[in-house]
Amino acid sequence: MPPPRACDDYLSEFKHCKSLWNRFHHYYTYGTSLACQQWKEDYYNCRAWEKRRDTEAKEALLRSERNRLAEQRKFPPVWKLRQDPPRDWHMPLNQGKPQDS
Amino acid sequence: MDQTKQEDYGYGLFPEKKARKFESFRLNLKCQGMLQIAMDTSPHAKLLFQAMKGSGCPVSKDRHFSCEDCDGTVSGGFDATVSQIVLCQNNIHQQSHMNRVVTHELIHAFDHCRAHVDWFDNFRHLACSEIRAASLSGDCSFSSEAARLNFGLKQHHQECVRGRALRSILAVRKIDTAEAEKIVDEVFDTCFNDHAPFGRIPHGAKDAKFAHRHYENRDRYYANL
Numbered sequence: 001m002p003p004p005r006a007c008d009d010y011l012s013e014f015k016h017c018k019s020l021w022n023r024f025h026h027y028y029t030y031g032t033s034l035a036c037q038q039w040k041e042d043y044y045n046c047r048a049w050e051k052r053r054d055t056e057a058k059e060a061l062l063r064s065e066r067n068r069l070a071e072q073r074k075f076p077p078v079w080k081l082r083q084d085p086p087r088d089w090h091m092p093l094n095q096g097k098p099q100d101s
Numbered sequence: 102m103d104q105t106k107q108e109d110y111g112y113g114l115f116p117e118k119k120a121r122k123f124e125s126f127r128l129n130l131k132c133q134g135m136l137q138i139a140m141d142t143s144p145h146a147k148l149l150f151q152a153m154k155g156s157g158c159p160v161s162k163d164r165h166f167s168c169e170d171c172d173g174t175v176s177g178g179f180d181a182t183v184s185q186i187v188l189c190q191n192n193i194h195q196q197s198h199m200n201r202v203v204t205h206e207l208i209h210a211f212d213h214c215r216a217h218v219d220w221f222d223n224f225r226h227l228a229c230s231e232i233r234a235a236s237l238s239g240d241c242s243f244s245s246e247a248a249r250l251n252f253g254l255k256q257h258h259q260e261c262v263r264g265r266a267l268r269s270i271l272a273v274r275k276i277d278t279a280e281a282e283k284i285v286d287e288v289f290d291t292c293f294n295d296h297a298p299f300g301r302i303p304h305g306a307k308d309a310k311f312a313h314r315h316y317e318n319r320d321r322y323y324a325n326l
Contacts, residue, residue: 001325002325003325004321004322004323004325004326005318006318009314009315009318012311013311016307016308016311021305022304024243025242025243025304025305026304027254028255028257028258028304029256029258029259029302029304030256030258030259031255031256031259062326065322065326066326069326072294072296072300074294075290075291075294075295076291077291077295078225078226078229078291078292079212079217079218079219079226079229080216080217081215081216081217082214082216082217084157085156085157085215086158086184088183088184089157089158089184089214091184092164093164093183093185
C-alpha cells in the first residue's frame with residue numbers, strides 16, 4: 001500500500017508553508033503564526049515508508065493525515081449533503097423547471 | 102447624392118440608443134472573452150470546474166453562464182432557479198476581477214450541486230454559502246482589500262468575510278441588519294472552516310494549484326488512509 005500522497009508533495013507543501021508569503025497570508029487570515037513542522041515530519045515518514053517499509057513511520061504518517069481530516073470536520077454542518085445532483089442542472093433554459101427535491 | 106447610404110432603420114434618429122446597443126454588444130463580447138480566459142487560466146476556477154464535474158454537475162459555458170447588463174455595482178450572481186451564473190458585463194472590466202467573480206459564483210453553484218441549499222427561505226444556508234464564497238474566492242485576499250483601501254492585518258480576512266457576507270445577504274433579502282449579523286455569527290465557524298473543494302483557504306495561485314493537485318489525487322489519498 002503506497003502512502004496517501006507522493007512524498008514530494010509533502011516536501012513541496014513544507015516549503016510553501018514556510019515561505020514568507022504564506023506565513024504572511026496565514027497571519028492575515030487567522031491572526032496566528034503557522035506551524036509547518038508537521039509537513040516536514042510527514043515527508044520523512046513518507047520516505048521511510050517507501051524506502052524501508054518502516055511500519056512506525058507509516059503509522060505516524062497515517063495518524064497525521066487522519067488528524068488533518070478530523071480538523072476539517074470539527075463543526076456540525078449547516079446543510080444536508082445531496083445523494084444526487086439537482087435534477088434541473090442540465091435542463092435547457094426555455095423549458096419549465098421541475099420542483100427541486 | 103450619397104450612393105452608399107444604407108438603411109439605418111431610423112436608428113440614426115436616436116444616436117444615443119444606437120451607441121448604447123453597440124456598447125452593450127461590445128461589453129458582452131469582452132465579458133465572454135474574459136470568462137474564457139478565466140476558465141483557461143485561473144487555478145481556482147479550474148479546480149471548481151473539475152469538482153463540479155466530480156459532483157455530477159459538469160459546467161458548460163453556454164448553458165451555465167450568462168453575460169448581462171446589471172443594475173448598480175453588482176458584479177454577478179447565481180440563479181438557482183435556472184442553475185445559471187450571471188456575470189455583469191457592465192461592471193467587470195479587469196481580468197483579475199472576472200477571475201474572482203467566476204470563482205465566487207462557482208462556489209455557490211458547487212454548494213447548490215453538493216447540498217440541499219434552500220437559497221430562498223433559509224438565511225443560514227444563504228449566509229453559509231456567502232461566507233464560503235467571500236473567503237475562498239480571493240474577494241478578501243490582502244491584495245483585494247488593499248485595492249479597496251481597506252488596510253487591515255491580523256485576522257482582517259475574517260472581518261472582510263463577515264462584512265461581505267452580510268452585505269450580500271442584505272442586498273438580496275428583506276431582513277434587518279442586526280438579524281443578518283446574528284445569522285452570520287451563528288454559522289460562521291462551520292462555514293468559514295468548510296473549505297470544500299479546496300481543502301484549504303487558497304490565498305493565491307500556488308495554494309490553488311496545490312489544492313488542485315490534491316483534488317486530482319483524492320482517490321489515492323482516501324484509498325490509502
